[in-house]
Amino acid sequence: MHAIAKIIAKHAGRDHVEVGEIVNVIPDFVMLNDRGAARAADLLKQMGGEKVFNPSQVVVVFDHHYPPIRQQDSVSQKKTREWIKQQGITKFHAGEGIGHVIFPENGYAFPGALIFGTDSHTVTNSALGCVATGMGHSDIASYLALGYNWLRVPEVIRFVLNGELKPGVCAKDIVLRIAQLYGEDAAPYLGVEFSGPLVDHMPMDERLVLCNMVIDFGAKTGYIQPDEITARWMAWRAPDLKWSAETTDSDADCGRIVELDVSDIEPLVAIPHDLSDVRNARDLSDVRIDEAIFGTCTGGRIEDFRIAAIIMKGKKLAPHTRMMVNPGSREVYQLAIKEGLIDILVEAGATIGVPGCGPCSGCHQGMLAPAENAITNASRNFKGRFGSPEANAYVASSATVAASAIAGRIVSPVKMLVQ
Amino acid sequence: MHIKGRAWTFGRNVNTDLIYPKTWFRPTYEPGEMASHLMVGVDEDFPNKVKRGDVIVGGQNFGCGSSREEAAAAMKEAGIGAVVAPSFGRLFLRNCINVGMPVVTSPGIDAEVTAGDQIEIDLANGKIRNLRSGYEARLPPMAPESLQLIMDGGIANYTRRVLNERRLANKNAQG
Numbered sequence: 003m004h005a006i007a008k009i010i011a012k013h014a015g016r017d018h019v020e021v022g023e024i025v026n027v028i029p030d031f032v033m034l035n036d037r038g039a040a041r042a043a044d045l046l047k048q049m050g051g052e053k054v055f056n057p058s059q060v061v062v063v064f065d066h067h068y069p070p071i072r073q074q075d076s077v078s079q080k081k082t083r084e085w086i087k088q089q090g091i092t093k094f095h096a097g098e099g100i101g102h103v104i105f106p107e108n109g110y111a112f113p114g115a116l117i118f119g120t121d122s123h124t125v126t127n128s129a130l131g132c133v134a135t136g137m138g139h140s141d142i143a144s145y146l147a148l149g150y151n152w153l154r155v156p157e158v159i160r161f162v163l164n165g166e167l168k169p170g171v172c173a174k175d176i177v178l179r180i181a182q183l184y185g186e187d188a189a190p191y192l193g194v195e196f197s198g199p200l201v202d203h204m205p206m207d208e209r210l211v212l213c214n215m216v217i218d219f220g221a222k223t224g225y226i227q228p229d230e231i232t233a234r235w236m237a238w239r240a241p242d243l244k245w246s247a248e249t250t251d252s253d254a255d256c257g258r259i260v261e262l263d264v265s266d267i268e269p270l271v272a273i274p275h276d277l278s279d280v281r282n283a284r285d286l287s288d289v290r291i292d293e294a295i296f297g298t299c300t301g302g303r304i305e306d307f308r309i310a311a312i313i314m315k316g317k318k319l320a321p322h323t324r325m326m327v328n329p330g331s332r333e334v335y336q337l338a339i340k341e342g343l344i345d346i347l348v349e350a351g352a353t354i355g356v357p358g359c360g361p362c363s364g365c366h367q368g369m370l371a372p373a374e375n376a377i378t379n380a381s382r383n384f385k386g387r388f389g390s391p392e393a394n395a396y397v398a399s400s401a402t403v404a405a406s407a408i409a410g411r412i413v414s415p416v417k418m419l420v421q
Numbered sequence: 422m423h424i425k426g427r428a429w430t431f432g433r434n435v436n437t438d439l440i441y442p443k444t445w446f447r448p449t450y451e452p453g454e455m456a457s458h459l460m461v462g463v464d465e466d467f468p469n470k471v472k473r474g475d476v477i478v479g480g481q482n483f484g485c486g487s488s489r490e491e492a493a494a495a496m497k498e499a500g501i502g503a504v505v506a507p508s509f510g511r512l513f514l515r516n517c518i519n520v521g522m523p524v525v526t527s528p529g530i531d532a533e534v535t536a537g538d539q540i541e542i543d544l545a546n547g548k549i550r551n552l553r554s555g556y557e558a559r560l561p562p563m564a565p566e567s568l569q570l571i572m573d574g575g576i577a578n579y580t581r582r583v584l585n586e587r588r589l590a591n592k593n594a595q596g
Contacts, residue, residue, distance in 0.1 A: 022564075024567070045577070050581045051584060074447060136488040137488065137515065138489075140490060140494075140520060140575065140577060143577075144519075144576045147580050148583055148584070185482075186485055187508060190482065190508050190509075190511060191511045217512075218485075220482065220511060276434065365443060365444070365446070384436050386442055386443075386444075387443075391462065
C-alpha cells in the first residue's frame with residue numbers, strides 16, 4: 003500500500019484498503035473557517051443534529067472575512083462565537099492568520115494524520131506527511147453530526163524532482179511548471195506525492211507551497227514522506243505530540259511516477275485566466291502592474307517575506323503600482339517585524355493588512371478595478387477572483403511578485419537578487 | 422434514475438469561481454437565492470434562461486478550484502436534471518454527490534453535444550444518449566455508495582437517518 007492508503011486505512015479502523023474503495027474515516031482534526039463554521043452550523047441544524055459529535059477535534063479559524071467588512075459577516079461571526087461556546091469547541095483562532103498557515107504552526111498537522119477542512123487549500127497540510135483534503139459544508143456538517151466522513155482511496159502520482167534550482171527560482175515555479183506541462187487537471191482525484199533529491203533538502207515553507215497547489219491541478223491530497231526536516235519541524239511545533247509516519251511499501255503502489263528535472267526552470271508566470279497558460283517572467287515585460295498582491299496560504303510565510311525584502315530593500319514601488327501585503331499568520335507577521343522585513347516593505351510603499359486571506363478571499367481590502375492588472379503569489383488567476391471580472395491576475399513566485407512591484411511591470415527577479 | 426432534458430454547454434476548466442462567484446456568498450441563504458446566481462461568472466443571464474430539468478454539459482475538469490458547495494447546491498436548487506462532463510474537479514464532484522445533484526462522468530461528451538440538444542441519461546443502467554444526433558455511450562461505472570447518496574437526495578438525508586438510528590438505539594439501551 004502507498005502511505006496515503008495506509009493513513010486512510012488507519013483512520014477507517016482497517017488493516018488494508020484498495021485504491022478506489024470508499025470507506026468511512028474518522029479524521030484527527032477538522033478545520034472550519036469563518037464561512038465554513040457559519041454554513042456548517044446551519045446545515046447541522048437542518049440535518050437534525052444538536053451536538054457536535056467530537057468538539058475537541060474541531061478547529062475554528064476566522065481568516066476569510068476577518069475583521070469583517072460587511073455587516074452580514076459581523077453578524078455571522080457573532081453567531082459562530084456563541085455556537086462554539088455552546089458546543090464546547092475551544093480551538094478557536096480569529097485574526098491569527100490563515101487556517102492553512104496556522105495548522106502546521108500549531109501542530110494540528112502531523113505525520114500520519116488525516117485532516118479535513120472547509121476549504122480547497124486544506125491540502126497544504128499534507129507537506130507534513132499526512133492526508134489533508136477540502137470538503138463542502140454539507141460534508142463537514144455531516145461529520146459534525148456523526149463523527150466520520152466518507153472518503154475514496156485515491157491512486158497516487160509521484161513527482162520525483164531532480165536537479166538544482168537556479169537562483170531566484172522557487173517551489174512556486176515548480177508547481178507552475180507542472181501546470182504548464184500537465185494542465186490544470188494533471189492529477190484529478192489523485193494523491194500527489196513529491197519526492198527526489200530536491201525535496202530531500204527543501205525547507206518546510208517551500209514544501210508547504212508544493213502541497214498547497216496540488217488542488218490547483220485537481221488532486222485530493224499531497225504527500226511528502228516525513229524525514230529529518232519533518233521531525234525537526236514537529237519537535238519545534240509540537241514537542242509533546244506523539245506521531246508516527248506511514249511508509250509506502252513499494253514503487254508499484256504509485257499509479258504513475260514522473261521524473262522532473264527542475265534545473266532548467268526559470269521564474270514563471272501563469273497568465274489570465276488559466277493556471278496552465280504559463281510563460282517565462284522575462285517575456286512578459288510589456289505587462290503593466292497596477293497592484294501586487296502578496297500573502298495568502300500559498301505565499302504568506304516567512305521565507306516569502308525574506309526573499310521579498312532582499313529584492314525590495316532600499317527601493318520604492320513603481321509610481322503607478324500599489325502593493326497589498328497580508329502576512330499568512332500573526333506569527334509570520336511578528337517574525338517579519340523582528341527581522342525588519344515589514345519595515346523594508348513599508349519603506350518601499352507597501353500597505354500591510356491583517357494576517358488572513360486578504361484580497362484572495364474575494365471580498366477583502368485590495369479589490370481590483372476593471373482593466374487593472376495584478377501580479378500575485380496566491381494560487382489562482384481565475385477571472386474575478388480579486389475583484390472585477392474584467393481585471394487580470396498573473397500568478398508567480400514571491401520573488402517575481404516583489405521584483406515586478408518595484409519595476410511596475412512583470413520582470414524576472416533574477417537580476418534584482420544578484421545586485 | 423432517468424433524466425431527460427435540454428442541454429446547456431460550457432467549456433474546459435470552468436472553475437467554481439465562475440459557476441458561483443464569491444460576490445454572492447452569504448452566511449445563510451433564502452430559498453431560491455443560490456439558483457438566482459448560477460453560472461453568472463460565465464453568463465449573467467443564465468439564471469433567467471435555464472429551466473427546471475435542463476442538463477448542463479461541461480468540458481474536461483468542470484468545476485475545478487474552490488470547495489464552495491454553492492456551485493453544486495445552486496444547480497440542485499435550479500432544478501438542473503444532471504451535470505455531465507468528461508471529468509470534474511474533485512470537490513465539485515463530491516459536493517454534487519452530497520447535495521444529491523446527479524453528476525455524470527462521460528468521456529468525450531463535450532464533443533457530442535451542442536446547446537439545445539435533448540439529452541437522455543439512465544443512471545442505473547449507465548447510459549447516455551443525444552436524442553438529436555443519435556449518439557449513445559455507456560457511462561463509466563459509478564461507485565454504488567455515491568449513486569446511492571445521490572438517489573437518497575444527498576448526505577443530509579443520510580445523516581438524518583443515521584442520527585435517528587442512533588437515537589433509537591440509545592432509547593432501546595436505556596429502556
